Amino acid sequence: MGGAKNCPETPRQKMIGMMYLVLTAMLALNVSTDILNGFTMVDDSLHNSVDAANSRNSKMYRDFEEATQQNPEKMQDWYNRAVELGHRADSLYNYIQGFKEQIVVLADGQKAVDERIAAGIDPTREIQGKDNRDVAGQYAIVEGNGAILRDVIAMYRDYIIELAEHKPELANEFKNIFACDKMWNEHIKDSVAWEVGMFDGMPVCACITVLTKMQSDIRTTESEMIFYLMDQTDAGDLRVNKLNAYVIPKSDYVIQGA
Secondary structure, X not given: OOOOXXXXXXXXXXXXXXXXXXXXXXXXXOOXXXXXXXXXHHHHHHHHHHHHHHHHHHHXXXXXXXXXXXXXXXXXXXXXHHHHHHHHHHHXXXXXXXXXXXXXXXXXXXXXXXXXXXXXXXXXXXXXXXOOOOHXXXXXXXXXXXXXXXXXXXXXXXXHHHHOOOXXXXXXXXXXXXXXXXXXXXXXXXXXXXXXXXXXXXXXXXXXXXXXXXXXXXHHHHHHHHHHHHHHOOOOOOOOOOOOOOOOOOOOOOOOXX
């Protein structure tokens, strides 16, 4: 386990991130069908990334558990922290999923959402009202759910920053990924609350993609933290990677003529 390293961002993940930024910039200028379809394409790619991260994380948790069973004295405490990490990551992931579903209910109606669920389809995909620019703001801002989401994200961010206390670069990374401070609004030339900047006047498909990206970030940072916790199980070990020969005298003085 000593060789575990943080998960680097893959070229595919970088491409998805770049597409997301480009589409967001274009959205400020024009809401065309092509742009809306572009968000759907990015959302699909993010779902693939989430699936891959889920498989990777499940394997790491299993490996961690097996290693802990073999050496509980050394590893139990760190494994317990990993289990708690998994619970908290799942909780936030599922909360965001519910948030997405409620926006889609407002856009497409409860009946359409129920039909997708009954068919085994993620109800936040294949959205009919993806160009609706009112319902996300209604749910997140008017009904106050965006502020709740902001606080939930902040609590998770603070938790994993504290968990990564021995690795400041990870803590800084998490601080940026899960930032939920005020955002600059170009139209009013002033800063606005995070939830206003995220959801006010945004088409449904863009909001859903933003939220799926959050879910992807949760799974990716979860992977990084599992690696980190595995590394901590070896942090106090003395590691030998080189041997040198030395002549060590039995006495610290020499008798002349001896």
